[in-house]
Amino acid sequence: MSENKNILTDSHGRDHTYLRISLIERCNLRCTYCMPEEGVKLSPKSSLMTYEEIYDIAKTFVEHGVTKIRLTGGEPLIRKDIPVILEKLAALPVELSITSNAVIIDKFIDVLKANGVKKINVSIDSLDAAKFKHITRRHEFEKVYNNILLLVKEGFEVKVNAVLIKGFNDNEIIDFINFTKDLPISVRFIEFMPFDGNKWDMGKMVSYAEVMQYVNASFSEENIERLQDAPNDTSKNYKIKGYKGSFAIISSVTNPFCDSCNRLRLTANGQLKNCLFSSTESDLLSTLRAGKSIEPVIKKAVQAKLKMRGGMDTLNKLQQPLLYSKNRSMITIGG
Numbered sequence: 001m002s003e004n005k006n007i008l009t010d011s012h013g014r015d016h017t018y019l020r021i022s023l024i025e026r027c028n029l030r031c032t033y034c035m036p037e038e039g040v041k042l043s044p045k046s047s048l049m050t051y052e053e054i055y056d057i058a059k060t061f062v063e064h065g066v067t068k069i070r071l072t073g074g075e076p077l078i079r080k081d082i083p084v085i086l087e088k089l090a091a092l093p094v095e096l097s098i099t100s101n102a103v104i105i106d107k108f109i110d111v112l113k114a115n116g117v118k119k120i121n122v123s124i125d126s127l128d129a130a131k132f133k134h135i136t137r138r139h140e141f142e143k144v145y146n147n148i149l150l151l152v153k154e155g156f157e158v159k160v161n162a163v164l165i166k167g168f169n170d171n172e173i174i175d176f177i178n179f180t181k182d183l184p185i186s187v188r189f190i191e192f193m194p195f196d197g198n199k200w201d202m203g204k205m206v207s208y209a210e211v212m213q214y215v216n217a218s219f220s221e222e223n224i225e226r227l228q229d230a231p232n233d234t235s236k237n238y239k240i241k242g243y244k245g246s247f248a249i250i251s252s253v254t255n256p257f258c259d260s261c262n263r264l265r266l267t268a269n270g271q272l273k274n275c276l277f278s279s280t281e282s283d284l285l286s287t288l289r290a291g292k293s294i295e296p297v298i299k300k301a302v303q304a305k306l307k308m309r310g311g312m313d314t315l316n317k318l319q320q321p322l323l324y325s326k327n328r329s330m331i332t333i334g335g
Contacts, residue, residue: 103210
């Protein structure tokens with residue numbers, strides 16, 4: 001380790017031990033809250049990180065204290081060299097996990113197991129096939145649903161992520177919770193967040209308090225169990241007594257967890273984002289390709305991290321498109 005031991009500690013005293021790496025900007029679904037209707041301008045292939053560059057950048061972060069790496073996209077599994085990337089990163093002393101839409105994950109069970117991937121997050125925003133098709137613009141519900149069951153059967157630790165949108169899937173909150181009755185999964189309800197091109201407005205968001213209103217109306221108080229949240233956890237965790245699984249709420253908008261944030265994001269074209277909401281990026285890939293050390297760039301980016309939501313520290317600021325539209329669309333950041 002170099003003498004810059006604290007390059008991953010920001011000016012607010014937060015240590016960053018978790019790196020999310022987007023492998024690709026493309027996806028085999030077209031989720032409305034993630035990808036603008038008109039699509040996105042993709043980075044040219046030459047500006048995307050190669051598997052060697054992904055490894056070299058990840059290795060630097062691990063040398064400075066990162067203990068967990070999550071691979072995201074787009075859809076990470078559509079990248080042709082995903083087996084090589086997994087093998088390279090599995091050689092580092094980190095917990096390696098992946099976020100997928102699970103459309104083709106059945107083809108990768110063996111390679112995931114071989115490289116020590118035990119935790120998989122699956123994004124699915126409706127348990128109704130017609131609504132699933134509406135929000136993803138693709139007819140893949142049955143495949144995704146069956147692959148969730150397959151992942152559980154194969155022994156993976158599965159979290160199911162659902163972005164709640166008022167008037168669309170908020171009437172499925174209890175259906176999702178009942179999905180945990182016989183399956184040892186965690187369903188996580190995510191507040192709809194503002195990004196470029198996703199037509200966000202406050203009226204579409206289902207808040208943490210509103211989710212709990214549904215829960216309290218459907219289950220007796222003695223059967224709703226508040227679980228202990230893990231350190232640096234982004235979610236508030238619950239379970240229904242007697243159910244095999246659990247559920248959680250990720251309240252990035254109404255109850256942000258910025259004080260304990262330990263996350264950094266690396267986009268598929270090698271830009272470091274110190275916050276999901278930040279409109280600024282730091283170019284690690286060009287620095288690496290120029291043969292220079294990326295450590296000073298990382299240190300400067302981490303030091304520049306603002307205390308809350310990329311500076312959008314009030315709900316009023318979140319509702320100003322001029323602020324959040326300077327950010328990327330979600331698909332080009334990495335889920």
